[in-house]
Amino acid sequence: GAVVSQHPSRVICKSGTSVKIECRSLDFQATTMFWYRQFPKQSLMLMATSNEGSKATYEQGVEKDKFLINHASLTLSTLTVTSAHPEDSSFYICSARTGNGDYGYTFGSGTRLTVV
Amino acid sequence: GQNIDQPTEMTATEGAIVQINCTYQTSGFNGLFWYQQHAGEAPTFLSYNVLDGLEEKGRFSSFLSRSKGYSYLLLKELQMKDSASYLCAVNDGDYKLSFGAGTTVTVRA
Numbered sequence: 685g686a687v688v689s690q691h692p693s694r695v696i697c698k699s700g701t702s703v704k705i706e707c708r709s710l711d712f713q714a715t716t717m718f719w720y721r722q723f724p725k726q727s728l729m730l731m732a733t734s735n736e737g738s739k740a741t742y743e744q745g746v747e748k749d750k751f752l753i754n755h756a757s758l759t760l761s762t763l764t765v766t767s768a769h770p771e772d773s774s775f776y777i778c779s780a781r782t783g784n785g786d787y788g789y790t791f792g793s794g795t796r797l798t799v800v
Numbered sequence: 801g802q803n804i805d806q807p808t809e810m811t812a813t814e815g816a817i818v819q820i821n822c823t824y825q826t827s828g829f830n831g832l833f834w835y836q837q838h839a840g841e842a843p844t845f846l847s848y849n850v851l852d853g854l855e856e857k858g859r860f861s862s863f864l865s866r867s868k869g870y871s872y873l874l875l876k877e878l879q880m881k882d883s884a885s886y887l888c889a890v891n892d893g894d895y896k897l898s899f900g901a902g903t904t905v906t907v908r909a
Contacts, residue, residue, distance in 0.1 A: 690842075716895065718896070718897070725904075726901060726902075727887060727899040727900055727901040727902045728843070728887070728889075728899045729899075730896060730897070730898070733896065775840070777842055777843075779897070781895060788895075789833075789845075789897065791842040791843055792842060793841070793842050794840070794841065794842045796840065
């Protein structure tokens with residue numbers, strides 16, 4: 685089945701630094717990738733939608749200059765949290781449209797970001 | 801905006817049945833998903849409904865009524881490992897999934 689590999693699974697960084705999270709589709713081409721953020725005991729909130737070769741579409745209230753998304757190839761999408769602050773500490777998950785299996789969506793394993 | 805409601809918490813006994821309800825009001829509709837999520841992990845696909853009616857898959861069943869904007873997930877023969885958060889999500893027609901806040905199910909011995 686379609687697999688999305690997400691790395692790192694956990695990262696701790698200092699305030700003011702940047703962190704990059706990668707999602708790779710291993711056995712299919714992901715033309716569309718969704719990036720979610722999940723705070724403790726809350727649901728997944730869509731941050732942005734990225735399409736290969738074009739600019740990402742951000743949801744209302746999400747700062748595009750802070751959360752940089754790059755989807756330069758059909759198998760790799762990255763989310764960079766720039767100038768991270770403690771309030772950015774969260775669980776970040778990517779999801780790709782596969783077109784088949786699980787009715788079209790598969791999730792990465794998630795990244796736990798802690799900003800100290 | 802999208803509005804998806806589900807109860808916050810439910811508790812049940814091992815071997816029992818639990819029904820998790822989900823109501824939705826969305827700008828479009830192209831199917832409803834149920835996912836299971838354990839703490840610190842990604843969601844795992846459970847079921848998908850796009851037409852009215854009941855979909856059964858082993859111990860899990862899901863029902864959809866599009867006219868009522870309503871779905872439920874039925875978990876039978878509960879096991880301890882079923883303790884998790886259950887997420888209702890709607891495809892709004894633009895391929896985006898909007899998630900409910902999740903229902904935490906606790907299974908007691």
